[in-house]
Amino acid sequence: MSNSLNLKQAKNLNIAFTKIFLSYSIALVILCLSPANGQLSSTFYDKTCPKAMSTIKAAVKQAVAMEKRMGASLLRLHFHDCFVNGCDGSILLDDTPNFTGEKTAVPNNNSVRGFDAVDTIKSQVEAACTGIVSCADILAIAARDSVVELGGPTWTVQLGRRDSRTASRSAANRNIPPPTSSLAALISSYGNQGLSTKDMIALSGAHTIGQARCTNFRAHIYNETNINSAFATSLKANCPSTGGDNNLSPLDVQSATVFDNQYYINLKSQKGLLHSDQQLFNGGSADSQVTTFSTNQNAFFGDFTAAMVKMGSIKPLTGSKGEVRKNCRKPN
Ligand code: HEM
Ligand SMILES: *[C@@H]1O[C@H](CO)[C@@H](O)[C@H](O)[C@H]1NC(C)=O
Ligand SMILES: *[C@@H]1O[C@H](CO)[C@@H](O)[C@H](O)[C@H]1NC(C)=O
Ligand SMILES: *[C@@H]1O[C@H](CO)[C@@H](O)[C@H](O)[C@H]1NC(C)=O
Numbered sequence: 556m557s558n559s560l561n562l563k564q565a566k567n568l569n570i571a572f573t574k575i576f577l578s579y580s581i582a583l584v585i586l587c588l589s590p591a592n593g594q595l596s597s598t599f600y601d602k603t604c605p606k607a608m609s610t611i612k613a614a615v616k617q618a619v620a621m622e623k624r625m626g627a628s629l630l631r632l633h634f635h636d637c638f639v640n641g642c643d644g645s646i647l648l649d650d651t652p653n654f655t656g657e658k659t660a661v662p663n664n665n666s667v668r669g670f671d672a673v674d675t676i677k678s679q680v681e682a683a684c685t686g687i688v689s690c691a692d693i694l695a696i697a698a699r700d701s702v703v704e705l706g707g708p709t710w711t712v713q714l715g716r717r718d719s720r721t722a723s724r725s726a727a728n729r730n731i732p733p734p735t736s737s738l739a740a741l742i743s744s745y746g747n748q749g750l751s752t753k754d755m756i757a758l759s760g761a762h763t764i765g766q767a768r769c770t771n772f773r774a775h776i777y778n779e780t781n782i783n784s785a786f787a788t789s790l791k792a793n794c795p796s797t798g799g800d801n802n803l804s805p806l807d808v809q810s811a812t813v814f815d816n817q818y819y820i821n822l823k824s825q826k827g828l829l830h831s832d833q834q835l836f837n838g839g840s841a842d843s844q845v846t847t848f849s850t851n852q853n854a855f856f857g858d859f860t861a862a863m864v865k866m867g868s869i870k871p872l873t874g875s876k877g878e879v880r881k882n883c884r885k886p887n
Pocket of ligand 3: 659660
C-alpha cells in the first residue's frame with residue numbers, strides 16, 4: 556500500500572518536474588529565437604514600411620549602374636559606420652562649425668564616399684514612408700544590395716537600428732584599422748568588435764571590389780619584399796614615390812568590379828595591394844584560411860555573409876535609443 560502510494564507520488568512528482576522542465580525549455584527556446592543583439596529583426600519594416608527593401612534595392616541598382624565603384628563605396632560605409640561605436644549611422648553626420656563628426660577622421664577624410672548616393676536613397680525611402688527607416692539600416696541594406704549587384708552573395712539583413720545623435724572622430728581614428736596594420740593588429744582590432752579571426756579574413760574579401768589611393772599602398776610597393784615584383788612595378792607608373800597621393804588603383808587587380816574570391820587568389824601570388832592585405836598571406840596563422848577561400852568561393856561567400864550579419868549587429872541603438880534621422884547628414 557505505502558509502496559504503491561510512493562510509486563504514485565513519485566509518478567506525480569515526475570510529471571510535475573517534466574512539466575516544469577518543459578515550460579523552462581520552451582521559455583529558453585523562445586528566448587533563443589527572439590532577436591538577439593539589441594532586438595534586430597529581419598521583418599522590422601514589414602508592416603511600417605513594406606516598400607523599404609524594394610526602394611533601396613532599386614536605388615542601389617541605379618547608383619551602381621551609373622558607377623560600378625559606388626557598390627564598393629557603399630559597402631565600405633557600412634564597415635566604417637559599424638566599427639565606430641556600433642552601426643548607428645554616425646559616419647553620415649556632417650561636420651559643422653560646432654560639431655566634429657567622423658567624415659574627417661584619418662581613415663575617412665578624402666577617402667570614404669557615397670554620401671550623395673545615400674542622400675538619394677534616403678529621400679526615396681522618405682517619399683515611400685516618412686520618418687520610419689533609419690540611416691543606419693539604409694547603410695546595412697545598401698551594403699548587401701551592392702554586393703549582390705556586383706555579382707556577390709545575398710543574405711538576410713537584420714533591421715531595427717536607430718541613428719545616433721553624436722559621432723566620434725577620435726573613436727574613428729582609434730577603431731578603424733589602418734592599411735599599415737600587422738596581422739596581429741588586425742586580429743586584435745576585430746577582436747575588440749567581437750569578431751573572430753575568421754570573420755576578419757572573410758570581411759577583408761570585400762577588397763575584391765573598389766579602389767585605393769597611392770598614399771595607402773606606396774610603402775608596400777616601394778619598400779616591401781612580400782610583393783610580386785612585376786605587380787609592384789606595374790603600380791609604380793601611377794603611384795610615384797612622391798606625389799600623386801590620390802591616384803587610384805584597384806584593390807583587386809584582376810576584377811575590380813566583380814564580387815568574387817579573386818582577392819584571395821591574388822594574395823596567394825603576392826598581389827595584395829595594401830600592406831594589410833598581404834598580411835593575411837605572409838607565412839602566418841591566416842594563410843590556411845586564405846588558401847581555403849582562394850579555392851572555394853562558396854566557402855568565402857558563406858563566411859562573408861555570416862560575418863556581415865555579425866558586423867552589422869555591433870552595438871545597435873534600438874527601442875527608444877537614438878532617433879530615426881530625417882536627413883542622414885544631421886541630427887533631427
Ligand atoms: C581588414 C582591415 C581593413 C583595412 C586595413 C582596410 C583599409 C582600406 C583602405 C586603406 C582602403 C582604400 C582607401 C583609400 O585609399 O582611400 C580601403 C578600401 C575599401 N575597403 Fe577596406 N579595409 C579593411 C577592411 C574592410 C572591410 C571589413 C570592408 C567591408 C566589409 C572593406 C571594404 C572596402 C572597400 C569596398 C573599399 C573600396 C572603396 C571604394 O572604392 O570606394 N574594407 N580599405
Ligand atoms: C551652432 O552654434 C550656433 C551658435 O553658437 C547655433 O546658433 C547653432 O544652432 C549651432 N548649430 C548646431 C548644429 O548646433
Ligand atoms: C581633410 O582633408 C582636407 C582636404 O585635403 C584637409 O584640408 C583637412 O585638413 C583634412 N581634415 C583633417 C581633420 O585632417
Ligand atoms: C622606404 O623606407 C625608407 C627607409 O626606411 C624611407 O626613408 C622611405 O621614406 C620609405 N619609402 C616609402 C615610399 O615608404
